[in-house]
Amino acid sequence: MSGVQATVDRGLANLEVLDATLRDLAAADPSIRVLTADSRISGKLVPFAREYPQNMVEIGIAEQNLVGVAAGLASCGKKPFVVSPACFLTSRSLEQIKVDVSYGQNAVRLIGISAGISYGPLGASHHSIADFAALRAMPGVLVIAPGDNCETEAAIRLAAAADGAVYVRLGKRPVSCFHAEGAGPVVVDRATRLRDGRDVAIVATGETVHIALGAADILREHGVDSSVLSVPMVRPLDVDAVVSAAKGARAVVVLEEHSVHGGLGEACASVLMAAGVGVPFRALGIPDEPIVNGDQLEVLAHYGIDAGGVAHVVGALLDGRR
Template structure:
């Protein structure tokens, strides 16, 4: 089953979020010479070739040297520049973790770290190129906002907000074209989840590119069983929108979390920890990549294998609802 094709006629197809990131950067740089892109031999994969052609004095290439990338970005930010440090998410959040912790977060430099080709976007390149740890390691570091936009609207808004933000941010994007999930809900704010489908029987809380299969599963549950499922794009993993989370849990409905990340240390565990400590006891299921050697395949094949799909989430929803 191909989940990278739009299955619902009422969802408009957009672009890959990485493309929207690049276009928004160009729009910002047109009127702000302080916008700087720093890349680690990734202007091509980051869709930044047009940016570099239009604004050659506002892009810095450090080569395949992620630790230097973060150090240079931090220095520029400390001098008043609005810096976006772009590199594949798997390498940025692993090779340069010490620099992220010390040069960016501890030193309070307002760098926006941009992890491209995130999650399992690299597909068959395998585990070395998967970023299934980034939420977990960065959640453990003080003074950083973690953002995973779900669609083109959220991506543009996130990049524009990041350019105005005065604190460290980590933002991750995938390679696949995404639909616009709800053109009626045009509210975006860091730390505030976005409700893209309403319902009181079940809640699916997802991040990034997993929001779309969650939306499809919710539609299937309604079409086939009349189940009304709330779907939330919890685009900000940290700080978590705990008010929205508690509101969703307040009627004791089952909750499913979905993420393109290891089940350890990510969105699901953040939600479960908060709810449990607040005394909620809703039926709860974390869907993500389990703690095992990840299967090899395309992003769609990996999603399908681990139930991050319309059919997989539909079946989990039925099981939690006992239907």
């Protein structure tokens, strides 16, 4: 993919970006279909539904049927986008993703919204912190976690053009664009170096990219030079970018709003070990314990996934304390 068109306001929330991009795509491609499993979600896509009522399908709260219907549409030459909370889409419908989408080789675009711990106070039933692990293991499924509106638009456009299945993981909280205007096309099929630094490489995906940038600012005040790598495409991973960032640093820290098991951290560790890159390494994510409840940012901070917590971990690694 060469780039994106400027169809969305950089200050919009994720679902607004999704809606605007889908409307732009549907204007040129009548095969686009949008399927939802909750009237509250379809309500947030009202502009699309008003412009393209025949292209919108509300299945109701029946996520397994949602994915099954989408797979059927894909097998008939349509381009279905399934929009549902990530916690239900990737757990309740996991068998349908496995059989109807992955095994059936159907090009379904799975859009998991309010991912990670976006639903904070609603508790573990509404958290999706194992979706990377589950879908990274599914043959033929791309896994993308955009970090800002620019990457969200790029991810939806990539999904529309893809020949196979794609999972796009979106958060709930509005986030500002960290890609500078006029800096060139935004891509999600490879990692983007947002900062250059020789001391530590901070690798992040999704909303944690903003945390990585905040940590880099704190570290700079203490004389630590950080590179920051945005990795929207979790699978397949941009191996060259990760290895290059690690080789140019004294330590590597990986951030993700996901379990420490089976996500970006383990993927990066595997890649670096295979490449023989032996630098101090730490993966920050949700630990192997019952997750606490609370506001998203408060929960992340509880687990050290905030700018100050990341800066502390980096300082410990550089000082030889792990």
